Amino acid sequence: LMMKILLFTSAVTLCIHLSLIIVSPQYRGVETAGIEVGPYLQNVTDTSITIMWKTGAETTSNSVEWGTSMELGNTTMGDAGGVWHEVKMEGLEPSTAYLYRVRSDNTESNIYSFHTSVGKGEPFTFVAYGDSRGVWDNWQHASLVARGISDAQPHFVINTGDMVNQGSSEEAWLSFLQVSDFMHNTTLFPAVGNHDMPVSAFTTYFSLPGNEEWYSFEYGDAHFIVLNSVMPDVLSLGQFIWLMKHLHTDAQWTIAVFHYPPYSSGKHGNTTLLQFLWAPFLERGGVDLVLTGHDHIYEHIYVHDTTYVVTGGGGAPLYDVGKSDWTVMSTSAYHYVRIDVNVSAIRVTACMYDGEPIEQFDVPPNNEKEGIYSAVASFVSHGY
Template sequence: MLTIVKGPYLQRPTTETMTIMWETSEPAAGQVDLWASERIHSGHRGNYKPPERLVSSVRHAEPATIHRLALRGLEPGTLYFYQIYAENAAGERVQSGPHPLKTAVPRGVPFSFTVTSETGGYSGFDVTDGRINRNIFRRMGQYRPDIALFVGDLVNDGHRYEDWETYFFGPGKEFLRSTPFYSCLGNHEDHAEWYDAFMDFPSPRSYYSFDYGDVHFTCLDSTEWIPSASYPHSAGEIRPGNAQFDFLVRDLEAYDARWKVVFFHYPPYVSGGYQVEDLRQICPLLERYGVDLVINSHTIVYERSHPLRSGQVDEEGGIVYLVAGGAGAMPEWLLPKREWHTSQSLAVPHFLQVTATSSRLEIRAIDEEGRLFDSFRIRKGNDGKKTYD
């Protein structure tokens, strides 16, 4: 019997486009219908009328199990509703929806995003039978973010097909069908083919960048620079001439965004196990091009650094490094005492909720029970100078 195995879920949000993906149990033709939304003054469907006006319909007739359909010609920062359909050769038909989607906001418009990681990386230590994953996804959904970042280790073994449902798409089903997400490669993904099959990230996919509102996001693949054979040391690739290094230079140089956020899996700064100091080789580059925030994972804790520049605390222009190893907690991985670069640190299951405006980034760390346990702001004036509080 034809069924929807994964999704639907959202990828590649821009001010004018959105990609819808899902997986079916057997090859089938796919279709997405997009409907206009209309606000009303009642509680029905979150103050929106049921979809009535069809805006667009996209179909692929070639049977597939993993479906990827792009909607185009949309309006910026606009809420729509979408519905997916699939039909196999025997005429069996399944559908899902309507579900809400919101296109990316343009520059100058505030937005919010959430961050977590280790939905699969923590699984070997998890005695809660997946409760932490379910709680983290549910709590993130309560904040209604525009997008989400996952900082690697979505699964325990990227080569094992079942892991993608068990640790990520299953517990995140409700959240992911209305929240576009991006991810970087962790060591547990191990560059598996399923990562490419289930995602639709910008080329070359293992590292890429995108804009959303006033933020330019750059995703890096730290597992390429720190391969398992030489971990925790680099294989000598973090230098000019390396494709990813040259991409990073071009990317940071080309985009004059109000805010620059870089995310990758291995942390260059954390007062715990699994700190990867070799990745500090890119810190001068991040500093030179005005990166404001770096988000990492791998060490399954929360940690926030002081603003850092040139290997020292710099309260006027430094970069804050956040470790958001959220979907789990390994307190035994923390060092007995904090390092000099550590501002706040705690090993609890958590996620980050970030609000971005043209003048500030406001970051909150929230545990799986919904309790706030750390927060800070980065403010930026018209002269580009930063303050932290």
């Protein structure tokens, strides 16, 4: 009997000890700071780039190792702590290929690559696409488009908005960033869409120029203007004044990017407000190409001597497409748009997600380089 009591007591003691191991913090293993998202590239210039990533737990040390060979050889330290990490490398050489990896505590990423911006007179390629939100099919179509973009090997990528279905959901943003694995090696410049709102959520996951809500950047012979077309920010006087200042540049080409299309033959149709608010100034201010999304289609439009492209086939459910008096070509397909730019031409190639061409054309230059005051005068005289 005494032996049974001793065995029972020992068993109870063991169970209590095991329960303490399970529930007591001093017995828990430390959470690992494994890399959950990224690294991904942001805000590339001719001499700098920003790299972001997320770890599974807070860290004590974060850095980027980089160089022009597999030995890397350079290290830029980031801030300690937190799970979201952002490191900016400066003093880089223009138009140069680099290799890099990130390190958080004892965890390191694979080695990836990036390329600093090319200079004036140098050709470059970028890809535009939009409406990649893929909750409805577990991101399957968005993943196919992302793979096609990666295969195209552009210098950078533009997203015309609606990257996620619900901007306030961190889970949605994590899914988008994980699916968009081309961002390991290619910078993404996004425009905010209505599904990406609020702006405070959108800017959490990106490091962009200016105030990040609307911004511009130079690349080669092109000046890019990225706007917020979502209510109520589309009515911002500050954004409008900023736009007027950026319409008059010395760049050979000017390209505007925003979410809502002034002209579209898709389900949502034309955005009348933007036909009045922005389009006349873009058209008379010398913008050569306008890239938009929102309608889940591809459409090439030419109106008032300006080329508009609706590219919203990045992963969301496709819409039926019609045709307007301005439509050059339209189709309902999962796609991306490859754009080759040099000092004398912009060539647009719309591609199915697997790279099969849909359409190819050269953008006619918009010679209405009138500046702010001439654009306003044209607005009044043409009765827009």
